[in-house]
Amino acid sequence: MCTLEKRGNLFLLTLTGDNEHRFNPDTIATILSLLGQAKSQSQRGSVLITTGHGKFFSNGFDLAWAQSSGSLTGAAERLHQMVESFKPVVAALLDLPMPTIAALNGHAAAAGLMLALSHDYIFMRKDRGVLYMSEVDIGLSMPDYFAAMVRSKIGTSAARREVLLSGKKIRGEEAVALGIVDSAAHASAEGVVEATVGLAEKLAAKKWKGDVYASIRKSLYPELCGILGLEATIFATPKL
Amino acid sequence: MCTLEKRGDLFLLTLTGDDEHRFHPDTITSVLSLLQQAKSQSTRGSVLITTAHGKFFSNGFDLAWAQSAGSQTGAVNRMHQMVESFKPVISALFELPMPTIAALNGHAAASGLMFALSHDYVFMRKDRGVLYMSEVDLGLPLPDYFAAMFAAKIGTSIARRELLLSGKKLKGEEAVALGIVDSAGQDSAEGVVEATVSLGESLAAKRWNGEVYASIRKSLYPEVCAMLGLTAKIAATP
Numbered sequence: 001m002c003t004l005e006k007r008g009n010l011f012l013l014t015l016t017g018d019n020e021h022r023f024n025p026d027t028i029a030t031i032l033s034l035l036g037q038a039k040s041q042s043q044r045g046s047v048l049i050t051t052g053h054g055k056f057f058s059n060g061f062d063l064a065w066a067q068s069s070g071s072l073t074g075a076a077e078r079l080h081q082m083v084e085s086f087k088p089v090v091a092a093l094l095d096l097p098m099p100t101i102a103a104l105n106g107h108a109a110a111a112g113l114m115l116a117l118s119h120d121y122i123f124m125r126k127d128r129g130v131l132y133m134s135e136v137d138i139g140l141s142m143p144d145y146f147a148a149m150v151r152s153k154i155g156t157s158a159a160r161r162e163v164l165l166s167g168k169k170i171r172g173e174e175a176v177a178l179g180i181v182d183s184a185a186h187a188s189a190e191g192v193v194e195a196t197v198g199l200a201e202k203l204a205a206k207k208w209k210g211d212v213y214a215s216i217r218k219s220l221y222p223e224l225c226g227i228l229g230l231e232a233t234i235f236a237t238p239k240l
Numbered sequence: 241m242c243t244l245e246k247r248g249d250l251f252l253l254t255l256t257g258d259d260e261h262r263f264h265p266d267t268i269t270s271v272l273s274l275l276q277q278a279k280s281q282s283t284r285g286s287v288l289i290t291t292a293h294g295k296f297f298s299n300g301f302d303l304a305w306a307q308s309a310g311s312q313t314g315a316v317n318r319m320h321q322m323v324e325s326f327k328p329v330i331s332a333l334f335e336l337p338m339p340t341i342a343a344l345n346g347h348a349a350a351s352g353l354m355f356a357l358s359h360d361y362v363f364m365r366k367d368r369g370v371l372y373m374s375e376v377d378l379g380l381p382l383p384d385y386f387a388a389m390f391a392a393k394i395g396t397s398i399a400r401r402e403l404l405l406s407g408k409k410l411k412g413e414e415a416v417a418l419g420i421v422d423s424a425g426q427d428s429a430e431g432v433v434e435a436t437v438s439l440g441e442s443l444a445a446k447r448w449n450g451e452v453y454a455s456i457r458k459s460l461y462p463e464v465c466a467m468l469g470l471t472a473k474i475a476a477t478p
Contacts, residue, residue: 136446136448137446139448142459150460157419158419158422160460164459165456
């Protein structure tokens with residue numbers, strides 16, 4: 001389902017298996033647990049890279065699981081359960097005391113795109129894979145922290161509209177042009193991971209103090225942190 | 241004054257007559273009523289296109305009507321009345337359960353520009369027409385919901401300064417470069433309308449649930465919605 005490996009300074013979180021890596025309560029609990037593990041083992045110079053196997057980074061919540069509850073109310077409740085239980089995953093990433101990089105091997109849709117956007121850096125493939133907020137096409141309204149994430153991380157009003165209101169499937173080049181991802185230069189999943197490892201090693205070499213890094217990161221997104229219930233602890237003890 | 245036509249999936253709201261299409265209490269009421277009509281007739285695939293005839297999209301509030309009150313206090317009251325009664329027009333556009341496109345046939349100034357920016361997409365002419373926030377030149381402060389709209393819809397600090405603080409009259413190319421409008425590719429009013437119809441038809445083909453669309457739209461602009469007294473309902477029913 002997902003694994004956490006350590007390679008020197010780098011933590012590699014992988015959504016395994018050649019499937020859509022949809023988030024249901026079990027996968028969400030596993031990811032949260034692995035992020036907790038990375039946090040507890042973190043030290044100066046730690047960096048997280050998150051990636052997946054196969055055609056999908058993640059295609060979002062497990063809507064089939066929601067619908068299999070047998071009733072409309074049951075489905076709505078299950079969806080609500082997933083929306084609520086995914087919030088701590090986003091919070092854990094925003095709180096993680098190390099730089100975070102999403103290496104998109106393939107498509108990232110809905111909650112899957114949220115997972116990607118929760119990272120400090122996003123690299124995607126040039127040749128394959130799209131970013132897609134499917135909610136407008138499926139007829140689902142936006143959880144508050146999803147909209148807050150898009151508003152916080154995507155710079156222009158036009159880009160935000162393209163992402164949330166157009167139902168567009170955004171490919172690498174356009175995602176870079178819209179300022180949604182940092183890079184779409186590699187024509188393979190391995191190429192993307194290699195590039196993120198390259199960036200990670202540069203960041204690791206800075207040997208930053210993780211809790212300060214996390215505090216500064218959170219100060220960039222006060223609205224989102226407010227919605228997630230995260231406080232930015234402002235403490236200044238300069239090293240002179 | 242203004243008309244609402246239906247062409248297939250598209251609602252076409254037109255400010256008619258070859259004048260400045262200034263907003264004063266009567267025009268505001270008419271526009272509001274037509275927007276409510278569009279809302280009540282909306283179905284999956286509905287799209288609104290707003291345009292106008294002549295040299296102006298709209299040149300803003302009817303300041304002459306305000307001044308004809310005969311006294312300073314009277315003029316201020318009339319201004320205030322227009323500012324307040326225009327708010328529901330903006331709210332109606334934000335709540336409209338369908339994608340909205342402004343097809344600028346000509347100049348859009350002050351509340352006329354606000355009206356344009358309240359749409360999801362804005363197309364203007366390449367050859368004619370400017371965007372102009374006249375308030376700084378006229379010595380009028382900005383209503384709070386105007387400022388919130390600009391902050392929300394215009395991405396860079398530089399673009400906002402150019403529009404609000406420089407008294408500049410922005411032509412199509414520059415408006416696109418500053419990220420204020422989506423397109424300034426056509427050399428005629430008919431060309432702009434045609435381009436918006438084309439976009440409108442591709443959006444209509446998505447057959448979106450209008451209520452969900454409006455809800456997602458509002459979630460993009462929480463400050464403006466709060467100022468307009470609009471709540472974004474979060475409801476997830478897959």
